[in-house]
Amino acid sequence: MATPGFVLQLRRRDDGDTTMRVGFTVTRKIGGAVIRNRMKRRLRALAREHLPTLGVPGADHVLIGRSGGIERDFSVLGQELAKALRKAN
Template identity: 65%
Template sequence: MTQRRDYLAANAGKRAPTPGFVLLVRDRADGDTLMRIGITVSRKVGNAVVRNRMKRRFRELARAILPAEGIAGADHVLIGRNLGIERDFAALKADLTKALAKVRR
């Protein structure tokens, strides 16, 4: 996702907070089964190096988990939190799987 309006629309969707990130999921209801991903990390989390590292981790996390467990036809937004950079990658994977299960209910 690249446009601000898509992120604002996703904010009205379902929300699943975890220690490392907040997952927002909004069904687009446009008949398209394409899953879109958005990643945002604010300056409160750290400097540019820290934010970019966190975004790289989130991209890899999305590549690993979303094709199998994501919701088809929905926008998925990962919002980084302070603990996300220190959290183990396996723990982030478990958090994303649990958050997707929560949103799916």
């Protein structure tokens, strides 16, 4: 699911393991290393906050940062991630 701040990709593994895995990707199109690292930190914080309760057990979650994610308010990003996870579930 695409939002202005990030894209959430979800793949169910169907291997019987209920562990949730998460990955983060931010391309160089977003900006230099400082900007990319800041976006990755924001994505990690969002995942720590929302994946334990709303994540899909036994699935791989990938958050891809978009250029709009740096300027967006963190609470708005959190609401968008919660909505995307509910829709994926």
